Amino acid sequence: MKIDVGDYKGNTVVSLGGEVDMHTSPVLREKLLVLIREKPRRLIVDFREVSYIDSSGIATFVEGLKHMKTYNGRLQFSEIPQGIMEIFSFSKLDKVFEICGTLDEAVSR
Amino acid sequence: MKIDVGDYKGNTVVSLGGEVDMHTSPVLREKLLVLIREKPRRLIVDFREVSYIDSSGIATFVEGLKHMKTYNGRLQFSEIPQGIMEIFSFSKLDKVFEICGTLDEAVSR
């Protein structure tokens, strides 16, 4: 798993890559919680290079979202590969997370 | 494993792809021997998409070369990925096969 934190047009973007599973998601969780502690208005997670995610990865994002909701922060996902999108849809989480096609779509919302 | 037979500037080109091992090399062997039966002056094997080759794949080419040598045909390899080139060098076969950088280099020789 790869996690790069960067900036896109003034917004924090987490570029995620590789395999997010029970082994790697604790690292993701820690990074996310550190970022969320700053109470960003918007956090974008770019899924472009994610090849795999399981329920532990999804649980990590559900937890992150719960924290952000307490201060009305927005958690946005961009560039979700099709196979992963199907998992979100099946889990009914496509309605819970803000799903955006591209980074630009995310920042313009 | 993928084997496509095509033509490049009047020469027969075998575009090889994927994994060549003890399981797949018999298919390669059959294809090669059918082609060699026509006694082509030159046969080019393009390795661009080969991700793996083991000694059974190499043995197949050594066998093909032996057949071609009986009528002075030429067996040329192009676009060999670095990892595979190392195997050929280690096996001292880089001196035995005609190794070319590109398809154009092969046909211009």
Added chain:
Amino acid sequence: MNDAVTLKVRSHPQYLALIRDVTVRFCSMHGVPDAVTGDLRLAVDEACSNVIKHAYRGDTSRRIVVKYAMMERVLRIIIEDAGERVRPERMQGRDLDDIRPGGLGLHFIRRVFDTVAYDPKRKKGNRLLLSKQLGSRNED
């Protein structure tokens, strides 16, 4: 099981990736369509994660055995552990409308497999029996 592949690993999450690789290769060897292979990869990963989390309560030093077999286009995968016996009444995912972390694994497992059952003959630990009927081979 005839013609089976057996994989034994430690109950450590780092081996989940290896189990996924074997699942994917076994499926592709048998001409399982990519979309189904993706679902199977996730389901087997979830079942093994559950062994680590629930049957072994996070102990990463135990054993997980995964067996694969394909017979007449029925894929059978068996996952064995030596951990706490599963209590079937607890085996339930969360309501998908009740958004909270966790509770999705069983949904992913049941989504792709036709049968998901524990072997009642197993005396110690658990043996999860998974099977899926596949269509005819899409290659060769």
Added chain:
Amino acid sequence: MNDAVTLKVRSHPQYLALIRDVTVRFCSMHGVPDAVTGDLRLAVDEACSNVIKHAYRGDTSRRIVVKYAMMERVLRIIIEDAGERVRPERMQGRDLDDIRPGGLGLHFIRRVFDTVAYDPKRKKGNRLLLSKQLGSRNED
């Protein structure tokens, strides 16, 4: 072997790809450099091909067991079969200058492993013991 992965497959060449996948994933889990992993992938494939060709004389219905372990940066891979006993005097690759098909597998095996030996204690079949000392982990 502690902390080991064990893989059991049929002695059919189609399983070589699966063995390669496990070899590669086990190495990458342990931070083995890619170039070395590539050499190990080839060497283990060659050793298993030899089991099918020589120990089992092409019989594809038998068993091959491959075990992986990493301890203190020593990678140990064990390959077990239940076939004909190896005659060590025959175990020799061809002279690399004598160009003919075959005879390269042992060269590929010996090129990457530090030790290549058959377990003398094995009573039936063969147990090939392979080991390689690795440098310190290139990740984490």
